[in-house]
Amino acid sequence: MTTVARLPWDSVQTAAHDLSSGYDVERVRADFPILRESARGHKLVYLDNAATSQKPKAVIDAIVHYYEHDNANIHRGVHYLSERATEEYEHARRVVQGFLHAARPSEIIFVRSATEAINLVASTYGRKHVGSGDEVLITAMEHHSNIVPWQMLCGEKKAQLRVAPINDRGELILEEFEKLLGPKTKMVAVGHVSNALGTVNPIAQIVKMAHAKGIPAIVDGAQAAPHVAIDVQELDCDFYAFSSHKVYGPTGFGVLYGKAALLDAMPPYQGGGDMISSVTFEKTIYNKIPHKFEAGTPDMSGAVGLRAAIEYVNRIGIENIAAHEHELLEYATEKVSAIPGVRIIGTAKEKAGVLSFVMNGIHPHDIGTILDQEGIAVRTGHHCAQPVMERFGIDATARASFALYNTKEEIDALAQGIQKVQEILG
Amino acid sequence: MADLRDLYQEVILEHSKAPRNYRELKPADHKAEGYNPLCGDRFTVYLQMEGDKIRDIGFQGSGCAISKASASMMTQSLKGKTKAEADKLFERFHQVVTGQESNGNQTELGKLAVFSGVSEFPTRVKCATLAWHTLEAALEGKQEASTETE
Numbered sequence: 261m262t263t264v265a266r267l268p269w270d271s272v273q274t275a276a277h278d279l280s281s282g283y284d285v286e287r288v289r290a291d292f293p294i295l296r297e298s299a300r301g302h303k304l305v306y307l308d309n310a311a312t313s314q315k316p317k318a319v320i321d322a323i324v325h326y327y328e329h330d331n332a333n334i335h336r337g338v339h340y341l342s343e344r345a346t347e348e349y350e351h352a353r354r355v356v357q358g359f360l361h362a363a364r365p366s367e368i369i370f371v372r373s374a375t376e377a378i379n380l381v382a383s384t385y386g387r388k389h390v391g392s393g394d395e396v397l398i399t400a401m402e403h404h405s406n407i408v409p410w411q412m413l414c415g416e417k418k419a420q421l422r423v424a425p426i427n428d429r430g431e432l433i434l435e436e437f438e439k440l441l442g443p444k445t446k447m448v449a450v451g452h453v454s455n456a457l458g459t460v461n462p463i464a465q466i467v468k469m470a471h472a473k474g475i476p477a478i479v480d481g482a483q484a485a486p487h488v489a490i491d492v493q494e495l496d497c498d499f500y501a502f503s504s505h506k507v508y509g510p511t512g513f514g515v516l517y518g519k520a521a522l523l524d525a526m527p528p529y530q531g532g533g534d535m536i537s538s539v540t541f542e543k544t545i546y547n548k549i550p551h552k553f554e555a556g557t558p559d560m561s562g563a564v565g566l567r568a569a570i571e572y573v574n575r576i577g578i579e580n581i582a583a584h585e586h587e588l589l590e591y592a593t594e595k596v597s598a599i600p601g602v603r604i605i606g607t608a609k610e611k612a613g614v615l616s617f618v619m620n621g622i623h624p625h626d627i628g629t630i631l632d633q634e635g636i637a638v639r640t641g642h643h644c645a646q647p648v649m650e651r652f653g654i655d656a657t658a659r660a661s662f663a664l665y666n667t668k669e670e671i672d673a674l675a676q677g678i679q680k681v682q683e684i685l686g
Numbered sequence: 687m688a689d690l691r692d693l694y695q696e697v698i699l700e701h702s703k704a705p706r707n708y709r710e711l712k713p714a715d716h717k718a719e720g721y722n723p724l725c726g727d728r729f730t731v732y733l734q735m736e737g738d739k740i741r742d743i744g745f746q747g748s749g750c751a752i753s754k755a756s757a758s759m760m761t762q763s764l765k766g767k768t769k770a771e772a773d774k775l776f777e778r779f780h781q782v783v784t785g786q787e788s789n790g791n792q793t794e795l796g797k798l799a800v801f802s803g804v805s806e807f808p809t810r811v812k813c814a815t816l817a818w819h820t821l822e823a824a825l826e827g828k829q830e831a832s833t834e835t836e
Contacts, residue, residue, distance in 0.1 A: 621703070623750035625725045626694075629807060633690050642726045655726040655748055684694055685751060 302635025310661030322568035352563035377501030377516035452484035457606030458614030509569035513562030692803030702751035707761035720820030757817030
């Protein structure tokens, strides 16, 4: 195999982000070209990171570099470029392995998104192991992507979807969760961090409870990957899903981690090229993992982009990022909850990156429009978590979500914007 | 640049806070539920007909200031109108909120012309038209309307 040439920005940026003198958010911001954009005549204040994050130059450059220097189809050519492209792709897999602290690279499967990762598990492991009368247990704070695939599976198999409740702060009630783990439970599916509430779930404890009853657990890590350090071996989860675009990588790319023994025993997801060892019209021998689950030509540039994103996050350090975001969240919570008529939705003790709120007599959609006129991007609506809205007796919230490049000044702008909302509509 | 005061005109704010005809009609000759999956706005429109004429109209539900005010003002402008007249009015209203109609020619719309500011905010067009889509569904005897046809 050829070795991958170290790209020039690696060493440059390592030097740029020496954090010994503290977190330099302005230096971080300089890495993200889009942050120089203005919106509606104002400086862009991007607080919709839970929907998708912006991309550092290193990621954009890595994708361009891939297409300018390395592009060829992978795992099949004997020629020079194919070898290079394959090495780039497999190098990305090892980088993701490191990011998740997985035991081996073959446990990392590249997919389109966290959504596809969950669908993959539901339609392979799920179809094989969930039968009539069985149960799948989820929580009341799940994103639609960790509800609907299980609902579809349960519908098909005449199984039951059970839902563990949350309290008024938006925390999973662990005792209730444990009670719902029964002899019929065949799968536990739980989000690491709630996209609508920001709650961080105690995954290690949840997995331990499930394993005590012999039940496997899949974790939807879409909202966790940009905010918390992930060690799948320490969590001991059986599957872990996340999306590249929420962790500063490109869209349309995602990761499924699975324990090798489980992946080996699972039927394939889609049929096609690359997932086979040999094909005759009588019989097909499937390839070994991870390739068994990667039918067709994948998004090679996506893998390269995600690799660059993880390397970027690693250079800054996920602990430093988490500390910075925690400071922002505390500051924002204090500022926003001090405004009369504003109520924060989701007040868990352990939170990451998300501030959801409602205002007395003012619909979130109107909040969103007025903030937008100030150049402030927030999400408004049900956040693909309609059952969460129902739990809190609301139709929608406005949600500010934070990333490593956000500043306290931006939160001041948000608070001023909310005050303007009240002036106009209050 | 779009001006928020064009969107949130006084009369719109006033209707959103104190919507008119905000009630269920019992019995209703027609009723339909309208839903905007984007923002979760949901309204039910009730109709009592007298032949082809709308004798009474009411609505209930929840939504943003624009959608609620639009529903309220729609009910005010439709009492006594025929189905054909209602269709025509919606067509004109739609043209105005989507910016296909210049501001000069709005006499037929009457008070509804205050929604012309919506055309500067493309993401809010569906808010302004939700009640109207629901009305159309009700008039055609359908139970449900969605803004996703917009």
